[in-house]
Structures are given as structure tokens and as C-alpha cells.
Amino acid sequence: MKHTPLLIAVLLLVACNPEKKAIEEVAYNYCIATSYYKIDEAEKYATQETVEKTLPMARFFISQVDSSFFAADSPVDIDIKEVSQTSDTTAYVVYHKETPLKNFTDTLQMRLRNGHWLVHSPLRTHTSNRAEENTKEPEPKNP
Numbered sequence: 001m002k003h004t005p006l007l008i009a010v011l012l013l014v015a016c017n018p019e020k021k022a023i024e025e026v027a028y029n030y031c032i033a034t035s036y037y038k039i040d041e042a043e044k045y046a047t048q049e050t051v052e053k054t055l056p057m058a059r060f061f062i063s064q065v066d067s068s069f070f071a072a073d074s075p076v077d078i079d080i081k082e083v084s085q086t087s088d089t090t091a092y093v094v095y096h097k098e099t100p101l102k103n104f105t106d107t108l109q110m111r112l113r114n115g116h117w118l119v120h121s122p123l124r125t126h127t128s129n130r131a132e133e134n135t136k137e138p139e140p141k142n143p
Contacts (some may be wrong), residue, residue, distance in 0.1 A: 020083050023117045027093035027108050028080055030119045035076040035097060037062050042119075047111050049122040057123070073101045081105065088112065 011059040026045045034044035039059050043051050082094040097103070111120040 013136045019085060019117075023085065023093060023110050024080050024083050026117045027083075027095060027110065027119060028078055030108070031097065032076065034058065035078065035099070036074065037070055045119055047113055047120045047122075050118075050120060053123045054121050069101075071078055073099045075099070091117070100104045124137045 003029055024136035030042055033039070037054050039062065042058075043055060046055060077098045079096045079098075080093060080133065083091060085091040085095075090110040091112075093108045093110060094105065095108065096105045109120040110117050112118075
């Protein structure tokens with residue numbers, strides 16, 4: 001029982017981690033903004049790379065969708081499942097999103113930039129040789 005105060009102090013320190021709370025708040029706000037198709041609002045919570053590369057594509061896709069879809073896709077429920085700070089400047093947030101049309105779990109990358117946690121979701125470029133592999137002649141099979 002003499003370790004009980006130490007255990008309580010450690011639990012309070014973990015539960016009240018201000019970095020974790022800041023990461024969670026930014027991730028939640030970004031998810032809500034994008035879920036309601038408010039890309040201008042989402043920009044406030046995103047890295048510059050995300051603002052310049054990913055969110056313009058989201059804007060384009062949104063412009064191609066009939067507005068009745070947006071009404072049918074709400075309300076939105078976002079549940080932050082896990083926050084993992086992997087270094088002083090990087091973290092990952094696992095969240096679950098549920099709407100009348102969607103139900104999935106996904107992960108956001110987070111970066112600390114200029115003292116603020118931001119969602120980092122740049123477009124990924126694939127550098128595999130898959131296209132090259134698909135153009136090769138198949139190996140002949142021995143009968």
C-alpha cells in the first residue's frame with residue numbers, strides 16, 4: 001500500500017498528458033471538418049503539405065458529388081480510439097467514423113509543426129515496379 005500514492009500520481013500524469021490531449025483535439029476537429037465536407041475548416045488542422053496536395057483533391061471530388069449525398073451522409077460520429085506519440089514530432093491517431101453511409105476505422109498521421117500538432121496526410125506516391133512486372137512476358141511452363 002505504500003506505493004499507492006505513486007501509482008495514483010503516475011496514472012494522473014498519463015491521463016492528463018497535455019500533448020496527447022492536443023493531438024486528439026486536432027485529429028477530432030480535422031475528422032469532423034472533413035466528414036462534413038468543410039475543407040476550409042480542415043485546413044486549420046493540416047500541415048502545409050496536406051493543404052497544398054491532399055485537400056485540393058478532396059475539394060475537387062466534393063465538387064463532383066450531388067449535394068443530396070452530403071445530407072444523406074450525416075450525422076457523423078467520430079470516436080478517437082488511440083493516440084500514439086511516436087517521437088517528439090510525430091504521432092498516430094486511430095479513429096472510428098460512423099455515418100448513415102459509412103462505418104470504418106482509419107489512422108491519421110500527425111506532425112508537430114511550429115509548436116502545433118497538425119494532421120499530415122500528403123498524397124502518397126508509389127514507386128513499385130508493378131507496372132513493369134505486368135508487362136513482362138510470362139515464363140513458359142514445362143509440360
